[in-house]
Amino acid sequence: MDPMAAAFDALADDYDDVHHDAVARALTEAVRPAPDALVADVACGTGAVALVLARTRPATAAPVLAVDLSPAMVARGRERGAGLPVDWRVGDAVPLPVPDASLDAILCASSLHFLGAAALADWRRALRPGGRVGFTLPPAAHFRPSGTFAALVAEDLPLPRTPADAVTLAHAAGFTDATATLVDTGTRPTIVTTTVRP
Secondary structure, three states, X not given: OOHHHHHHHHHHHHXXXXXXHHHHHHHHHHHOOOXXXXXXXXXXXXXXXXXXXXXXXXXXXXXXXXXXXXXHHHHHHHHHOOOOOEEEEXXXXXXXXXXXXXXXXXXXXXXXXXXXXHHHHHHHHHEEEEEEEEEEEOOHHHOOOOHHHHHHOOOOOOOOOOHHHHHHHHHHOOOEEEEEEEEEOOOOEEEEEEEEOO
16 A cells, blocks of 8 residues: 555544644635536545535536545545545645646645645646636644654645745745735644635
Protein backbone atom coordinates (compact mmCIF):
# COMPACT_ATOMS: atom_id res chain seq x y z
CA MET A 1 0.00 0.00 0.00
CA ASP A 2 1.08 3.56 -0.71
CA PRO A 3 2.84 5.03 2.39
CA MET A 4 0.54 8.08 2.41
CA ALA A 5 -2.58 5.91 2.23
CA ALA A 6 -1.26 3.62 4.96
CA ALA A 7 -0.44 6.56 7.26
CA PHE A 8 -3.91 8.05 6.94
CA ASP A 9 -5.63 4.66 7.15
CA ALA A 10 -3.99 4.27 10.55
CA LEU A 11 -5.52 7.59 11.69
CA ALA A 12 -9.05 6.98 10.43
CA ASP A 13 -10.56 5.56 13.62
CA ASP A 14 -9.26 8.41 15.78
CA TYR A 15 -9.29 11.28 13.28
CA ASP A 16 -9.76 14.75 14.78
CA ASP A 17 -13.16 15.42 13.22
CA VAL A 18 -13.85 18.34 15.58
CA HIS A 19 -10.89 20.30 14.23
CA HIS A 20 -11.45 19.28 10.61
CA ASP A 21 -15.17 20.07 10.77
CA ALA A 22 -14.31 23.56 12.04
CA VAL A 23 -11.80 24.03 9.23
CA ALA A 24 -14.39 22.83 6.71
CA ARG A 25 -16.94 25.36 7.93
CA ALA A 26 -14.41 28.20 7.66
CA LEU A 27 -13.34 27.09 4.18
CA THR A 28 -16.83 26.64 2.75
CA GLU A 29 -17.92 30.00 4.18
CA ALA A 30 -14.95 31.64 2.46
CA VAL A 31 -15.52 30.02 -0.95
CA ARG A 32 -19.35 29.89 -0.89
CA PRO A 33 -19.89 27.79 -4.01
CA ALA A 34 -23.40 27.92 -5.44
CA PRO A 35 -25.63 25.10 -4.14
CA ASP A 36 -25.68 23.46 -7.57
CA ALA A 37 -22.02 24.07 -8.45
CA LEU A 38 -19.88 21.17 -9.63
CA VAL A 39 -17.49 20.85 -6.69
CA ALA A 40 -14.66 18.56 -5.61
CA ASP A 41 -13.39 18.01 -2.05
CA VAL A 42 -9.75 17.10 -2.72
CA ALA A 43 -7.92 14.78 -0.30
CA CYS A 44 -11.21 14.73 1.57
CA GLY A 45 -10.22 12.66 4.60
CA THR A 46 -13.45 11.80 6.41
CA GLY A 47 -15.31 14.24 4.18
CA ALA A 48 -15.71 17.32 6.35
CA VAL A 49 -15.93 19.74 3.41
CA ALA A 50 -18.05 17.42 1.26
CA LEU A 51 -20.56 16.96 4.07
CA VAL A 52 -20.94 20.70 4.70
CA LEU A 53 -21.58 21.26 0.98
CA ALA A 54 -23.84 18.23 0.52
CA ARG A 55 -26.21 19.37 3.26
CA THR A 56 -27.11 22.47 1.25
CA ARG A 57 -27.47 20.92 -2.23
CA PRO A 58 -30.81 20.82 -4.04
CA ALA A 59 -32.06 17.42 -5.16
CA THR A 60 -31.30 18.28 -8.79
CA ALA A 61 -27.60 19.06 -8.19
CA ALA A 62 -24.79 16.68 -8.96
CA PRO A 63 -23.21 15.05 -5.90
CA VAL A 64 -20.08 16.59 -4.40
CA LEU A 65 -17.01 14.67 -5.56
CA ALA A 66 -14.92 13.56 -2.55
CA VAL A 67 -11.57 11.94 -3.34
CA ASP A 68 -8.97 10.53 -0.97
CA LEU A 69 -6.11 8.06 -1.21
CA SER A 70 -7.05 6.38 2.10
CA PRO A 71 -9.75 3.69 1.88
CA ALA A 72 -10.33 3.88 5.63
CA MET A 73 -10.86 7.65 5.56
CA VAL A 74 -13.34 7.34 2.68
CA ALA A 75 -15.17 4.55 4.52
CA ARG A 76 -15.56 6.80 7.57
CA GLY A 77 -16.75 9.61 5.34
CA ARG A 78 -19.40 7.35 3.83
CA GLU A 79 -20.60 6.45 7.32
CA ARG A 80 -20.71 10.08 8.42
CA GLY A 81 -22.54 11.17 5.27
CA ALA A 82 -24.93 8.27 4.77
CA GLY A 83 -27.80 9.48 2.60
CA LEU A 84 -26.13 12.74 1.53
CA PRO A 85 -25.30 13.49 -2.14
CA VAL A 86 -21.57 12.75 -2.16
CA ASP A 87 -19.66 10.75 -4.79
CA TRP A 88 -17.02 9.05 -2.61
CA ARG A 89 -13.92 7.82 -4.44
CA VAL A 90 -10.74 6.14 -3.28
CA GLY A 91 -7.85 7.26 -5.44
CA ASP A 92 -5.16 9.80 -6.13
CA ALA A 93 -6.11 13.42 -5.60
CA VAL A 94 -3.61 14.43 -8.27
CA PRO A 95 -4.70 14.31 -10.97
CA LEU A 96 -8.36 14.66 -10.10
CA PRO A 97 -10.54 12.12 -11.93
CA VAL A 98 -12.43 14.78 -13.90
CA PRO A 99 -12.23 16.23 -17.43
CA ASP A 100 -10.44 19.49 -18.12
CA ALA A 101 -12.36 22.68 -17.28
CA SER A 102 -15.25 20.74 -15.76
CA LEU A 103 -15.50 21.99 -12.17
CA ASP A 104 -16.91 25.19 -10.73
CA ALA A 105 -15.02 24.94 -7.43
CA ILE A 106 -12.30 22.90 -5.76
CA LEU A 107 -11.82 22.85 -2.00
CA CYS A 108 -8.90 21.29 -0.17
CA ALA A 109 -8.80 21.37 3.62
CA SER A 110 -5.64 20.59 5.57
CA SER A 111 -4.03 18.59 2.76
CA LEU A 112 -2.27 20.77 0.18
CA HIS A 113 1.02 20.56 2.11
CA PHE A 114 0.97 16.79 1.48
CA LEU A 115 -0.07 17.07 -2.19
CA GLY A 116 2.47 19.68 -3.25
CA ALA A 117 2.63 22.10 -6.16
CA ALA A 118 1.35 19.52 -8.66
CA ALA A 119 -2.09 19.86 -7.06
CA LEU A 120 -2.25 23.57 -7.84
CA ALA A 121 -1.41 22.93 -11.49
CA ASP A 122 -4.02 20.18 -11.69
CA TRP A 123 -6.68 22.45 -10.16
CA ARG A 124 -6.08 24.96 -12.95
CA ARG A 125 -6.62 22.14 -15.44
CA ALA A 126 -9.80 20.85 -13.78
CA LEU A 127 -11.52 24.20 -13.16
CA ARG A 128 -13.50 26.11 -15.73
CA PRO A 129 -12.33 29.72 -16.31
CA GLY A 130 -13.60 31.77 -13.39
CA GLY A 131 -13.82 28.70 -11.16
CA ARG A 132 -12.90 29.12 -7.52
CA VAL A 133 -10.35 27.36 -5.33
CA GLY A 134 -10.29 27.29 -1.57
CA PHE A 135 -7.53 25.69 0.46
CA THR A 136 -6.24 25.75 3.99
CA LEU A 137 -2.69 25.42 5.20
CA PRO A 138 -1.23 25.48 8.68
CA PRO A 139 0.97 28.50 9.40
CA ALA A 140 4.61 27.46 9.26
CA ALA A 141 5.22 28.37 12.91
CA HIS A 142 2.42 26.07 14.08
CA PHE A 143 3.18 22.96 12.03
CA ARG A 144 5.32 20.30 13.66
CA PRO A 145 4.80 16.98 11.88
CA SER A 146 6.46 13.96 13.44
CA GLY A 147 7.26 10.39 12.53
CA THR A 148 5.80 9.14 9.28
CA PHE A 149 4.01 12.39 8.53
CA ALA A 150 7.19 14.48 8.57
CA ALA A 151 8.46 12.42 5.63
CA LEU A 152 5.19 12.84 3.70
CA VAL A 153 5.13 16.65 3.61
CA ALA A 154 5.70 17.97 0.08
CA GLU A 155 9.08 19.63 -0.33
CA ASP A 156 8.05 21.84 -3.26
CA LEU A 157 5.38 23.85 -1.47
CA PRO A 158 6.59 26.06 1.40
CA LEU A 159 4.11 26.59 4.21
CA PRO A 160 2.98 30.21 4.54
CA ARG A 161 4.15 32.20 7.54
CA THR A 162 1.38 34.74 7.03
CA PRO A 163 -1.81 35.10 4.98
CA ALA A 164 0.18 37.30 2.56
CA ASP A 165 2.46 34.34 1.87
CA ALA A 166 -0.57 32.21 0.97
CA VAL A 167 -1.76 34.88 -1.47
CA THR A 168 1.70 34.90 -3.06
CA LEU A 169 1.58 31.10 -3.35
CA ALA A 170 -1.77 31.21 -5.16
CA HIS A 171 -0.70 33.95 -7.55
CA ALA A 172 2.61 32.20 -8.30
CA ALA A 173 0.61 29.12 -9.30
CA GLY A 174 -1.28 31.16 -11.90
CA PHE A 175 -4.45 31.98 -9.98
CA THR A 176 -5.87 35.48 -9.54
CA ASP A 177 -7.87 37.50 -7.01
CA ALA A 178 -6.49 35.60 -4.03
CA THR A 179 -7.40 36.48 -0.47
CA ALA A 180 -6.24 34.77 2.71
CA THR A 181 -7.14 34.99 6.38
CA LEU A 182 -5.73 33.51 9.55
CA VAL A 183 -8.59 31.67 11.27
CA ASP A 184 -8.64 30.31 14.82
CA THR A 185 -10.70 27.13 14.64
CA GLY A 186 -10.64 26.70 18.40
CA THR A 187 -7.95 24.02 18.40
CA ARG A 188 -5.17 25.40 16.20
CA PRO A 189 -4.84 28.20 13.65
CA THR A 190 -5.16 27.72 9.93
CA ILE A 191 -4.77 30.00 6.92
CA VAL A 192 -7.85 29.97 4.69
CA THR A 193 -7.15 31.02 1.11
CA THR A 194 -9.53 31.57 -1.80
CA THR A 195 -8.51 32.29 -5.36
CA VAL A 196 -9.80 32.19 -8.93
CA ARG A 197 -8.75 30.36 -12.08
CA PRO A 198 -8.33 33.01 -14.79
